[in-house]
Amino acid sequence: MMKSLLPHSGLRRSSVVTGGRSSAGAGADGAAADVSGAGPRAPASSTFWFLLHALCCLISLFLGFRFSRLLFFMLFSTTALYHSATTSSSAAVLRATTTTTTTTTTTTTTTNTFTLSFNAANPPPSSLSNRTALETAAAIKAGTSGNPQSHVVVGRHGIRIRPWPHPDPVEVMRAHRIMERVQEEQRRWYGVKEPRQVLVVTPTYSRAFQALHLTGLLHTLRNVPYPLTWIVVEAGGTTNATAAMLSRSGLTFVHIPFPDRMPTDWADRHATENRMRLHALRVIRERKMDGVVVFADDSNVHTMELFDEVQKVQWMGAVSVGILAHTGAAEQPRLSEEDKQNMPLPVQGPACNSSGHLAGWHTFNSLPFAGKAATVVGEAAPVLPRGLEWAGFVLNSRMLWKDAEGKPDWAKDLDAVGENGEEIENPLTLLNDPSSVEPLGNCGKKVLLWWLRVEARADSKFPKGWVIDPPLENVIPAKRTPWPETTTELPSELLDAKQDQEDRRLSRTNKSSRPRSTTKRKGDVQEHAN
């Protein structure tokens, strides 16, 4: 019983045992009392025993252990010592207690052994305890010889500590393998019954931040525990750098070139991305790829729970997306207090009514940012989403197939969409009936991914494949880097930065070089981006 877990157990004992147990001397109290009870009582001898008991108490108080037991052992049980010494159990006690790290002294060691044999030597006070006294005596004498009597002894035992009480690396590895196997079984029993393939559609194009975004997304996708195919649509044709990154990723991927180049205007870029996604969906349809289609933009950040959640989608689902309208400038857009109060949550997602059915949509409120939004990629102003972002929707790829059993009639045929060159604003245009979208993630309460657009200026330079080749002969100072040039006149630099960026909107010929006061390393190159 865990009586010791309960507080004040010591209190209880002290309140109960007469005389209290506040000092070790009280132990001698009990021991001596036992013995004095066991022996024959005569009026004269009882006072003698009482005085002896008092003496033992005092000595124990000073010495700090049960002196009386030592004394009575030496007086009464000489032969029992040999019995206890020869049995393996008490030998273990001796051995164990000498290695114990508690602050017991060697005298306590001897006390321990004596206690065991003391019990054996003690003549049984009453008929009921006779059995146990005999048992303990038998146990000590018999040791581990398989005696049918109990070998469990009541009393003080040694604390067994092995010589090197530290973990063994081989065993630790085995334990980890056991845990992996247990977790695998758990997934099999309680996890998703038939995990479906995840088809991740990512539109991308070559620019300074492409490697940054793709690396992040790559690592996210590597951690997804389901079979996955990454469909990367690259504007301006496929590039070697991207292809190299994909092949190094270890993922199954489909790298699709898209003929048009990505425009530098956010609005146009948005439209082009939509067309690239449609292109990917057509490829999925042609190849009859089966699974759940997730639209993962390269700059977005996804949680692992998203991929668990999308396994539940029947035909088309919507998740909540956190919209991070990143400003990037030192100045925040000035919001009035009123605006700040009324600012809704920066979340795009499904809204449910009380019965858990889709009732509407949360969208991002762009009004506070009106007039201050970025229009050109790389501009230092907040980048806002337009309407409903594709990232918040997931599809069952069978919805795209020409002929799939069970395909609901509210899903439009893919060919019918975008054939007139109309813009595809969001996946809801793929449906005849937008109310049949399934809300995922606890009815949209859980935000499973974040939408973010962070870009450098469209024409900013970066090393090709982020590999620095031997330097060119002439070192031309960078004119078109996205970061302000470092000179000693730092404050004016910052003030000028915005002004400069405003001036350098369109690509230009080289200006005359400004004096560079900082020394440059030999390996610095300024190569054009591909």
Next chain:
Amino acid sequence: MGSRTGWLPVALLLLAASVYSTQAAAAAGGGASVDAEHAVQQHSERISGSAGDVLEDNPVGRLKVFIYDLPRKYNKKMVTKDPRCLNHMFAAEIFMHRFLLSSAVRTLNPKEADWFYTPVYTTCDLTPAGLPLPFKSPRVMRSAIQYISNKWPYWNRTDGADHFFVVPHDFAACFHYQEEKAIERGILPLLRRATLVQTFGQENHVCLKEGSIIIPPFAPPQKMQAHLISPDTPRSIFVYFRGLFYDTGNDPEGGYYARGARASLWENFKSNPLFDISTDHPATYYEDMQRAVFCLCPLGWAPWSPRLVEAVVFGCIPVIIADDIVLPFADAIPWEEIGVFVEEKDVPKLDTILTSMPIDDILRKQRLLANPSMKQAMLFPQPAQPRDAFHQILNGLARKLPHPEGTYLQPGDKRLNWTAGPVGDLKPW
């Protein structure tokens, strides 16, 4: 001619048997729908064979229990005085009484009863800290027995051999929390012939009588239900334990408490990353158990603890470190197949033992633990549900029927010694 008439009664018997079994199955199935059962079968294993099937027995119709009507001072008044009795680990005696009062096995006619139950709460005298004091319990029990033997003839008829008592205290009917004192006292002499339903079980121990029914300690079912987490949370803790290793209040030198086994656990494994052991009292105790593969259940001052119940309910394989312990319902639950038994002397080698267990064994044990009938058998839910601990107790009592020879005494034949035991016990209560 004979065969023609012969098949009709046989057919009727078969029909009746099938009807009864479906009824029993429907009764025993309780609230579980067919779909849930099927889903459970996929990853849990039924303990088949004579041991496991017994878990699903229905005691209704196999025995009759008569409940003595004792004055309030033996039961209700104690609970009113201190309602903490309903929440601590000894609360089984109170809930057993309540269950029997409204159970189908209860009979109001003592003449047809197989078993007699005396509702006396001997573990309801609590200290301010909430620990039960056993010092008045022998007198309370004695007083109750005196009452029933004076008022009804059934005690004297058998000297208590067809009576059962629930004694959930540390060392059961020895009525003391210290083992040496408990051994010294022994089982109360008046209960020598009765059947004891207790939590304490250790082989060859004075306080475990032959024929006793060992039950799990009370663990609050609602509280455990409230802390359930999703079963696909991966089990990432290898070994888990929370509790004391040294009882510095009562055993400052060490070596006495838990026979040194808990101290040995601490000294050997405190620096081992696989062992999540400490004396903390975390708020996420139940959740952590559900994230662990093995849960240690070492002995303390007594060999039993609610940890076993918690481990079984949360699907964590119990590692039982208590020599010669007798576990609850040992004749119905094959504990060897569910838990891991480690001798106290092998505690320093515990990490080797656990990591060298074959993975198939571990998975099998987890499947057996996932079986809901196993978890049900360890709990005392209110109101009672099929196959829970109350029913297992009744099953145990039913298995002891019919009463053996020597139960019913000849008139004038007295087996009990009413004056045996320490002088203090004889004082009236």
